[in-house]
Amino acid sequence: MTRVKRGYIARKRRKQILAFVSGSRGAHSKLFRTANQRKARALVSVHRDRGKRKRDLRRLWITRINAAARANGVSYNRFIQYLYKRQLLPNRKTLAQIAVLDSNCFSTILKTLSYDEINR
């Protein structure tokens, strides 16, 4: 067989992988063999955390709604109960954003709901 030099194919492949993990700490962004492992772990994390992100954000929204509701005298579970009884289904994301950006609106919602519940 004729002699085949591999040329720069390997270098191209390694450069691509190193570009992927640029920003990692220390040798993980400089040396190919450690960087390769880093890339594998990164891809696994991205895949797994796409599902986790939805869970984490919902947790955060619930904590925020809890804080805002308790500042107005109602706990999170009661607040959700009142909403569900009236068949109002805003999602936690919207409620949390209202609580942060427009706290007056949030208190009004809460007070109207709890007033109706108590006086039913």
Place this chain on the structure above:
Amino acid sequence: MANLKRALAGINRINLEGLRWRVFDCKGQVLGRLASQISVVLQGKDKPTYAPYRDDGDMCIVINAKDICVTGKKLTDKVYRWHTGYVGHLKERTLKDQMAKDPTEVIRKAVFRMLPKNKLQDDRDRKLRIFGGSEHPFTDRPLEGFVMPPRKVREMRPRVRRAMIRAQKKAEQSDAIKQAIKDKKN
């Protein structure tokens, strides 16, 4: 005053703008119940802008730490244990001794152990200032008192209640006897 230096220690490490200064009064409060409220405020979980990666809790000042209460026999039976690292050197100290030695440590330990064990735990601990009496050097700040949420206190168990009634009767009798002796003297 040695207390003053410790009270102001590390204040410039905290980013103080926008934080409220909440005052917790320990008089007559139960140790764990108060500590859990303090830890919620320290984490910033009572604010709708809470974020778990960032330390946004309010500064907490605790006064009258020596008047904290515990239920049951914890004053003699609750033991703080720690190991110094040397073989056989497990050290113990009861709650009673700790209160005599330094009552602020009791609350500090309780709150520290209730905070989430992550990188922010030390920063949050730094925002907590505890004083044994009711004097504190932060009187020039805008302070807000913390109102404990209402609590349903459990009814006393029959045996404990009988013991209490007996103790009351005994106290009444001894007072009556003392009064009688006084009257006789007069």
